[in-house]
Amino acid sequence: MTWSTREIAELSGTTVKTVRYYHEIGLLDEPDREPNGYNKSYEVHHLTRLLQIKRLTGLGLSLAQVAELGTAADGHHSVFREIDAELEATVQRIQSIRRELATLSQHGATPDVPTTFHDVAQPLRDNDRALLTIYAQLFSEESMAALRQLLEANPHEALDEAFRDLPADADEATRQALAERMAPFVGANGSLTLEPKAATAHQAEAARHAVGQALRALYNSAQLDVLKRAHELSSG
Template structure:
């Protein structure tokens, strides 16, 4: 018994267009034709091959990989191992996405900060939130977790508010007073060392430059000046590359002097 193109497509759960495409790329052998030279006569071997192709592509193989495998019974284990590794990575990504969606589904959740900062984001302002987003891209998960824990302690709400409310035209006395207030908390006991995700010196340098640009864009000159003065006044100055994490979310040494 033989089948027409339409019949073989229906039996294999595919389409006439797909069957013809497989012929064009050499994935499926052309069948014999009826004596009239027009109608094709598909046999069991063609149905078997179509079902093999369907199964393999359903497992994630590309048509090129299916062609490489051919019809050999032993196959190529490395191809299947590669697909399995890709699927494992996909599953991990999906699980991570689901975890984030679960957090964002909670009452009061906000999508404009990284999920890890959900519980401490409430008092933060737009510039703080933006900086957290940038930090999460540039710095390690361990650094972000340490920064989250520091923000969660929140023992100096008055200082935080004074810094965030500081106007760009604040006079020198106001800046100095705020810097002196802030300095004790910029030391080692209240600092976070932010380690970049960068794998090369060039990438690390790019990350530091990005932080500097972000600080200049998100905080006014008076605030940046206070951060600089506080670092200079801090007895622990120089113990970590990113001091004063509580103020300006870890005001970087890349802030303009």
């Protein structure tokens, strides 16, 4: 028994266009034609091949990988291991997305800060929230976990508020006094060191540059001056 192109496409759960494309790229052998020289006669081995292609592409293989395998998978186990590793990574990514969605579904959660910070972000202002989002991109998970613990403990609430409320036209005495109060908690002597995710020195430098740019964009001139003074005092 033989089948036409339309019939074998229906049997294999694909389309006539797809069958013809498989012929074009050499993935499926051309069948013999009927005596009229026009209609094609597909046989069982064509149907088997189409079903194999459908199965393999359904498992995640590309058409190029299917072509590489040919009609047998012997000696090509690495291809399946590679696909399995990709699927494992996809599963982990999906699980991570679901955890984040579950957190964002909770009352009070907000999408403008990293998900793990939603319950400690209430006191933060818009510029703090933006900086936190940038930090999450640039710094390690361990650093962000330490930062979250620090925000949760909130040991310097009054000092944080004084810095956030500092106007751009703050006078010299106000800036110096605030810098002296902040000095023990910043720089090398501070209680928290953020480690970049960077794998290379170039990436680390790019991360530091990005943080500098963010600080200049998000905080006023007096706040930046106080930060500079506090770092100089802490390292002196």
